[in-house]
Amino acid sequence: MxxxxxxxxxxxxxxxxxxxxxxxxGVLPKVESQNADSEPAARKLRWCIVGLGRISMDHFMxxxxxxxxxxxxxxxxxxxxxxxxxxxxxNVPSPSIYSYDNYDEIRQNKEIDAVYIALPNxxxxxxxxxxxxxxxxxxxxxxxxxxxxxxxAMIEACRKAHVKLMIAYRCQYNPLHLKAIELIRSGAxxxxxxxxxxxxxxxxxxxxxxxKKLAGGGPLMDVGIYSxxxxxxxxxxxxxxxxxxxxxxxxxxxxxxxxxxxxxTMEFPSGIVASCNTTYxxxxxNYFKVHGSKGTMQMDPAFNYDGMxxxxxxxxxxxxxxxxxxxxxxxxxxxxxxxxxxxxxxxPKTDGEEGLRxxxxxxxxxxxxxxxxx
Amino acid sequence: MxxxxxxxxxxxxxxxxxxxxxxxxGVLPKVESQNADSEPAARKLRWCIVGLGRISMDHFMxxxxxxxxxxxxxxxxxxxxxxxxxxxxxNVPSPSIYSYDNYDEIRQNKEIDAVYIALPNxxxxxxxxxxxxxxxxxxxxxxxxxxxxxxxAMIEACRKAHVKLMIAYRCQYNPLHLKAIELIRSGAxxxxxxxxxxxxxxxxxxxxxxxKKLAGGGPLMDVGIYSxxxxxxxxxxxxxxxxxxxxxxxxxxxxxxxxxxxxxTMEFPSGIVASCNTTYxxxxxNYFKVHGSKGTMQMDPAFNYDGMxxxxxxxxxxxxxxxxxxxxxxxxxxxxxxxxxxxxxxxPKTDGEEGLRxxxxxxxxxxxxxxxxx
Numbered sequence: 001m002x003x004x005x006x007x008x009x010x011x012x013x014x015x016x017x018x019x020x021x022x023x024x025x026g027v028l029p030k031v032e033s034q035n036a037d038s039e040p041a042a043r044k045l046r047w048c049i050v051g052l053g054r055i056s057m058d059h060f061m062x063x064x065x066x067x068x069x070x071x072x073x074x075x076x077x078x079x080x081x082x083x084x085x086x087x088x089x090x091n092v093p094s095p096s097i098y099s100y101d102n103y104d105e106i107r108q109n110k111e112i113d114a115v116y117i118a119l120p121n122x123x124x125x126x127x128x129x130x131x132x133x134x135x136x137x138x139x140x141x142x143x144x145x146x147x148x149x150x151x152x153a154m155i156e157a158c159r160k161a162h163v164k165l166m167i168a169y170r171c172q173y174n175p176l177h178l179k180a181i182e183l184i185r186s187g188a189x190x191x192x193x194x195x196x197x198x199x200x201x202x203x204x205x206x207x208x209x210x211x212k213k214l215a216g217g218g219p220l221m222d223v224g225i226y227s228x229x230x231x232x233x234x235x236x237x238x239x240x241x242x243x244x245x246x247x248x249x250x251x252x253x254x255x256x257x258x259x260x261x262x263x264x265t266m267e268f269p270s271g272i273v274a275s276c277n278t279t280y281x282x283x284x285x286n287y288f289k290v291h292g293s294k295g296t297m298q299m300d301p302a303f304n305y306d307g308m309x310x311x312x313x314x315x316x317x318x319x320x321x322x323x324x325x326x327x328x329x330x331x332x333x334x335x336x337x338x339x340x341x342x343x344x345x346x347x348p349k350t351d352g353e354e355g356l357r358x359x360x361x362x363x364x365x366x367x368x369x370x371x372x373x374x
Numbered sequence: 375m376x377x378x379x380x381x382x383x384x385x386x387x388x389x390x391x392x393x394x395x396x397x398x399x400g401v402l403p404k405v406e407s408q409n410a411d412s413e414p415a416a417r418k419l420r421w422c423i424v425g426l427g428r429i430s431m432d433h434f435m436x437x438x439x440x441x442x443x444x445x446x447x448x449x450x451x452x453x454x455x456x457x458x459x460x461x462x463x464x465n466v467p468s469p470s471i472y473s474y475d476n477y478d479e480i481r482q483n484k485e486i487d488a489v490y491i492a493l494p495n496x497x498x499x500x501x502x503x504x505x506x507x508x509x510x511x512x513x514x515x516x517x518x519x520x521x522x523x524x525x526x527a528m529i530e531a532c533r534k535a536h537v538k539l540m541i542a543y544r545c546q547y548n549p550l551h552l553k554a555i556e557l558i559r560s561g562a563x564x565x566x567x568x569x570x571x572x573x574x575x576x577x578x579x580x581x582x583x584x585x586k587k588l589a590g591g592g593p594l595m596d597v598g599i600y601s602x603x604x605x606x607x608x609x610x611x612x613x614x615x616x617x618x619x620x621x622x623x624x625x626x627x628x629x630x631x632x633x634x635x636x637x638x639t640m641e642f643p644s645g646i647v648a649s650c651n652t653t654y655x656x657x658x659x660n661y662f663k664v665h666g667s668k669g670t671m672q673m674d675p676a677f678n679y680d681g682m683x684x685x686x687x688x689x690x691x692x693x694x695x696x697x698x699x700x701x702x703x704x705x706x707x708x709x710x711x712x713x714x715x716x717x718x719x720x721x722p723k724t725d726g727e728e729g730l731r732x733x734x735x736x737x738x739x740x741x742x743x744x745x746x747x748x
Binding site: 190191192193194195196198200202241243244245246247248249250260261262263264265266267270271272273274275276277278279281282283284285289291292293295296313368 | 564565566567568569570572574576615617618619620621622623624634635636637638639640641644645646647648649650651652653655656657658659663665666667669670687742
């Protein structure tokens, strides 16, 4: 796929996205084959998992097992028994099980190259910064942090320590999302005018996500961020004007600390508008729609671990493409991409700056809605 | 369908909607049978069509022909030849063809009971008020008018003249839209949290809709109003907080006077949020989605003359209901409903106040987006 295939003016950001797109479309050499050329086949990025929740145990750890570039070598958990069970499953030696108290000792563990931070949101900053100080590269789950200041401190700590910092915006590496971006950049949709996106679920009482100190905010921080981030990578632009409403409907104890619903409108510099909703009070919203002068495209569901479905009605062309891969392939791809960034000393496409931008925008959304910003 | 079937607290507005719903669900006596009981079967509401555009000639006039309650008896047009052709087709006598100049003479025509106003938006007020002064009932197309002041003047003129004023919010009488409202009111969706809706099309150059003096505004006035009105009748609430962005992307001569895109977020008193888009730059958006604690419902397409499609995923129930009827059945139903309002001296559900409310809200949307209000 040559740059000339894209008749529109491309920004630096577009080029970096197209590069990633091409890499995963199999046109550029794959991570594995690059690796085979330049490194012994056995080279592995050695991962320390920080936080043993669902996303680690059900998705990221199995994904690393399936990856050719990664290997699990250490765990950090507050639950020793749970950690030992996982360690046994993945052949992690007992001395490489850490608690949050002795976490800084990972510095001395030469069998750790990188950490995967999968803790409650408000802990991302501290554990990223401590990892950087320990000389380890960091892949941190989204949302990057619960304040703009924390994001900036994370970027600075990783810069100082010369370690990579990547935010786990899984969708930006997913082939179907990359195809959606490509369809827009290729001009197949004509001039994009409007985007709608929503993502939400009906949250159960008792989740840490409802604790403001841990989560930083409600559905916007957790799932609304998918619609926000998608609006940015689909347009390739940064929104200028954001206006929002937030609400709490159910006074059933779940929403004593965080909001239940967020609704916002964004205008991008080109004039593209986006309307988004997110909720902790209802299942069923999980999509984006893009309306252009030559066609309409939608992904529904759009933000799952697998099973995504892209459809488009274009001038003389209909696209109906279900996701070809299964969970945890998205996580494996993400781990492989991160390994490649580390080994080739490349800045990840979804770096700290990318996480910071979303955090600043979420702060604006909360402020516009009359809530305290981040 | 008894009121007890609706466990939620119902407002006066709900009751009037349920009444209409029941009427058209065939539970209450139908207009035709009421008519048969109380009036000679031959009684007809005699319509004067004001403005011979697509909506009159392709939809409303054929719809009246199909109706048991209506009869076309007069036409108003600036194109005598076109009017004569239509008059011949519908057996309208030549003296009952009026121009905009001698329009006020409809007062003397005892063969006219009501007018159907299908003129460019900015002319709705003048021709409604002149009709009222001529003692004729008025069914006026949406948007009601291009300013709040005009809406108020229309209401006042019809009140003073003791004639009915109805705004042609076709969807509020459509069985599938009534079913969507019923599903929400019955509790089948649980607590509604969030609504998304969008409606737009790629407008051709030269349309009167692009002339601000005639149209009053861009896609919001023309098609965005469907999403705005739907959000109100689906929730049964009036939005409190509206925030919006408007933009022009295509500087190709079409958007020298009106905006190309509008995007807005609304919060309703219960806390329900709604995100809406409308565009004159893209085809393909024509839907609403409603997310509740017990299920999700969508209509797509939602705002066509026919072919609507309602689907819902509820607790233990899936609904997949395509529109059963064809155009111009919606227009016939609307004409029948209006005749019933006239004959039974009932205030139409979509009266002048309903049109005024949307106009006030559209004015707020424009003001929030930094445009001049209505």
